[in-house]
Amino acid sequence: MRLYRRFSYVTYEVKKVRKRQIVLFMVLLLFWLLLSSDYDAQHIITGLVLSALVTWFWRDLSDLLPSKSLTGRLPNTIRYGLTLLWEIILANIAVARSLLSSQSKLDSGFVSFKPDLQTSWGQVLLANSITITPGTVTIDVNPDTGVFLVHGLTESMREGLEDGRLVRCIQRLERSRSK
Amino acid sequence: MLMMIREIIAAVxxxxxxxxxxxxxxxxxxxxxxxxxxxxxxxxDTLGLGLALVGAMVYLGFSFTSLKLLLIIAFIWITSPTAAHLIGKSAYRSGVQAACGSIPVKDISERKNQT
Structure with missing residues (x-):
């Protein structure tokens, strides 16, 4: 199996993989130069060597990088980012209110649900989105069944997780990428 | 005058x-x-640090330093939920009991009939 993968990877994918590796290298180098903000020979050479090393290190991962061009899914990606930011702000205010209220009815507890997501990266994205939103933390995701286990601070934060705004956004993102 | 307005926004x-x-x-x-x-x-970590660093960015204006502050926000927003998730998961795995008010039993909220 592994041998076959190697073989097909070499024959059919080599051009695509090369292209992705070059893109990754450029992004890393740009990021390094951005952080160093000092453009003498020492910084540039160090950046070149480190970017090449990291690209080499992740060479097996490069066929997992996005296959579709960015333009097709850029609007949905931006939409997802803005939705996530808005959810974070709303949830922050909600958590602050429930923490400061004197007669707190914090009925925290666990819920488990199975969101309607097709891809594994969609599940990863949703799990991380739930965790970054204050008031809810993903405790576990079963990779085989796709069942999420989430701890929520209050009842209202837990409800609507499985078909909320974030899930719909990620579903849209999945559709725009699979086409 | 403009500087003062910027300082006030940053302070807010x-x-x-x-x-x-x-x-x-x-x-x-x-x-x-x-x-x-x-x-x-x-x-x-998410909104507290985010707002504080956005305030610093407003104060510094458009420069390399504020770009780095933006990157700090991005990385904190990646690492902090990861830490929260791992703490929660390890507590759950090792069977830490929730407080008496909150029930450690899972509620299963699957609405199968809608699919």
Missing amino acids: FVAGGVFFFLVSVIGLIRLPDIYMRVHATAKG
């Missing part, structure tokens, strides 16, 4: 960040069990 942002940090510390002291405390601390 930083004050907001400090406020959210204060709330998260109050939550850390008030809340009864580990699962709820994770929420309180993760909350301070």
Whole structure:
């Protein structure tokens, strides 16, 4: 199996993989130069060597990088980012209110649900989105069944997780990428 | 004049960040069990630190330093939820009991009939 993968990877994918590796290298180098903000020979050479090393290190991962061009899914990606930011702000205010209220009815507890997501990266994205939103933390995701286990601070934060705004956004993102 | 307006906006942002940090510390002291405390601390990191650093960015204006501050926000927003998730998961795996009010039993909220 592994041998076959190697073989097909070499024959059919080599051009695509090369292209992705070059893109990754450029992004890393740009990021390094951005952080160093000092453009003498020492910084540039160090950046070149480190970017090449990291690209080499992740060479097996490069066929997992996005296959579709960015333009097709850029609007949905931006939409997802803005939705996530808005959810974070709303949830922050909600958590602050429930923490400061004197007669707190914090009925925290666990819920488990199975969101309607097709891809594994969609599940990863949703799990991380739930965790970054204050008031809810993903405790576990079963990779085989796709069942999420989430701890929520209050009842209202837990409800609507499985078909909320974030899930719909990620579903849209999945559709725009699979086409 | 323009500088003063910018300083005021920056101060408002930083004050907001400090406020959210204060709330998260109050939550850390008030809340009864580990699962709820994770929420309180993760909350301070996301909006509290975010607002404070946005305030610093407004104060510094458009420069390399504020770009780096933006990157700090991005990385904190990646690492802080990861830490919260791992704390929660390890507590759950090792069977830490939730406080008496909150039930450690899962509610299964699957609405199968809609699919």
